[in-house]
Amino acid sequence: MNFIDKKLITAALVALLGGCAGMSEEECMVADWHALGFEDGAAGAQVAQLSRRRQACADYGVRPDTEAYRAGRSEGLRLYCTEQRGYRSGRAGQTYTGVCPANLEGPFLNAYQAGRDLYLAQHAVDEVAAAIHDHEVEREQLADDITDKSARLISDEATRDERITLLADIARMKKRQGELGTELDDLHQELALRQADYQNVEMNSPYR
Incomplete structure (x- = not known):
């Protein structure tokens, strides 16, 4: 199993355990912020998702590891910002919110528009x-x-x-x-x- 496969499995597990912005106290306490960032990036979520997670965990006195989250999100975006995902997103009528970095956005947008x-x-x-x-x-x-x-x-x-x-x-x-x-x-x-x-x-x- 390669590194990306392991990351995808981790992201899937995180989603099952509470990948949405609403997080329980236990989820906040044991959160793998890198994995959460990867999951959000792979789903094409905006960076504002981190703020929602931060607000959810603030009630439990937990601060997110912003650096780890952003690093994970950048890795996840490399999976999301592909021609294949762009085409699938456009074909499904989903809205693109401008999350892809400049070096990946061109091919993604061409496929998305198609x-x-x-x-x-x-x-x-x-x-x-x-x-x-x-x-x-x-x-x-x-x-x-x-x-x-x-x-x-x-x-x-x-x-x-x-x-x-x-x-x-x-x-x-x-x-x-x-x-x-x-x-x-x-x-x-x-x-x-x-x-x-x-x-x-x-x-x-x-x-x-």
Whole structure:
């Protein structure tokens, strides 16, 4: 097992034991500040995470080893600030907060933007697909309501005034059905365009 593997295992263990900024008294007392810094750096956390950890441990009279934390964070950032992580972060729609050092930021940002372009293209597809689903659900509900109201309309129990209301309701719902049909046609065309855009972005991505 090499040095980096050991560091990754340590960081994972720290995360399980309380890697978030909220730390218990025991966690503060036994904290490996170098490992905590490595974990935060590998996760792309801002340096402000140290301040949150400091505040959490202050209640227990524990001061962080700032030097060890920063050294660990620098090591962790070397794992985070890679093209692979940049692409994965952008692809997942995560926000980049400018944590990478200047010598690593260029390749990271190029990959991040490529991943984000693909994320945005996929998001556009998902939005239109969701709108289509909502329209189809509404159309199905209208069909059920029209069936129910039509049955009531021809029933012996319906009064004259009720039939007048039912006829108006059915006419309104049928009009809405027609509008939904037109809107669905437009949405399916929009979906085809968005899917083509996504495929184009994916095909031209150097990180696919």
